Amino acid sequence: MFPSLFRLASPFEPRLQNHIRRLATKANAAVLPRTVDEQLSISKMAQSGKKAFGTSPIPPANMASLKLHSAEMVNHNTKRLRFEFPDSEATSGLALTQATLALAFPNGGWIPAPRPYTPISTPSQKGFIEYLVKLYPNGKGSGTLHSLQPGQSMRFMPIPVGMYRHNAEKHNQVAMIAGGAGITPMYTFARSLLADPADRTKITLVWGVNETRDLFLKDEFLQMEKDHPDRFRSVFAISKTDAEVPEGYKKGYITPEMLKDVGVQKVDGLKVLVCGPPPFENALLKGKEGGVLGSLGFKKADIHQF
Missing domain, CATH: 3.40.50.80 (Nucleotide-binding domain of ferredoxin-NADP reductase (FNR) module)
Incomplete structure (x- = not known):
């Protein structure tokens, strides 16, 4: 069931189904890394130390429930949301440009509306993670995130594929x-x-x-x-x-x-x-x-x- 939940790292709700298909194909029809080497690679991408999402690439071990610290409107339809880590010394453990999946439950329902978002905070940032979330008309995921008040929580998990790994020697x-x-x-x-x-x-x-x-x-x-x-x-x-x-x-x-x-x-x-x-x-x-x-x-x- 997991492949149907995922797409690449951008908060575009209208494009969700296209990215689900593309990301599932890239992930070999699974959200889990295919080999031990891939698992180790993902685990070692971020710096050493405490990780808010843990070091395992396998859900649910890499899921985290994060409390909203603050919310700020940055324009007419976009909010900057800061979620705090339980440990103020922890980093996200994500790789650069790696996205996370927000597991929203619209209107208090039982069926989640998973939506991926790329953090705007760096992987080395301690204590919190930040997102810019655009509100879409009738958007279940973005609507839920925009409705959150400080102190309320949202569950997130990393998406193990789709990030860009830069090679400065090859691409200057x-x-x-x-x-x-x-x-x-x-x-x-x-x-x-x-x-x-x-x-x-x-x-x-x-x-x-x-x-x-x-x-x-x-x-x-x-x-x-x-x-x-x-x-x-x-x-x-x-x-x-x-x-x-x-x-x-x-x-x-x-x-x-x-x-x-x-x-x-x-x-x-x-x-x-x-x-x-x-x-x-x-x-x-x-x-x-x-x-x-x-x-x-x-x-x-x-x-x-x-």
Whole structure:
């Protein structure tokens, strides 16, 4: 029954069924690692020490009931939720960009509405884990999370596949292309790489949203750009045609021309990360010529899809 519960790491409730199928296939129709080596690899991904989700990759041993510490609206439909660990010295034990599954029970029912979310806090953060959760109309999972009050709890468990493992020697450049709330794994990835003085990977972010108010991490990315001008660049694209677009922003959907204009082209050493709702990812990866990225010469091996 477990494969039907999972998809990759982004809080897009409309895309749940597509990701369930894709993730179940990647996981060889099971949520458990297939070999002992895979189990050990997942267990050793995070730093040593106390782990909020334990060290076993096997449920229910890796499940954790976490109490909501605080909730903050960051824009018109997105909340920042901080859940505290029972042990203030514990880290999550997750790998970078690894998602967790929130087991919500809408309206106090008996049937869970499992939804995956990628934390925005780093794996090394002690004492708590943070998520940005977008509220979807009639969203069972996001609605339950948005309704939580400090002191109430939610059960989470790690998803053992789907994370991106960066190889700086092989890929000295990364292009992160995100749509809407698909920005969450990108934020954590960029934040962690830029904080590592030994890593010199150059990152270009292209973030497509409907309106400027959907750029709920804009200030954080602009600060990254200021702190690391030689390594990080952010590009914001507003798709709503009648919206006022600030100077320096791109207007319209992400196209081959837009990507070429900001320097995202097929070159040796460049890895492309993609995350967004189904229409967004389909436009980038499917259709004629393999979508937007295919028309620029990118192959499947060049791309990681969360």
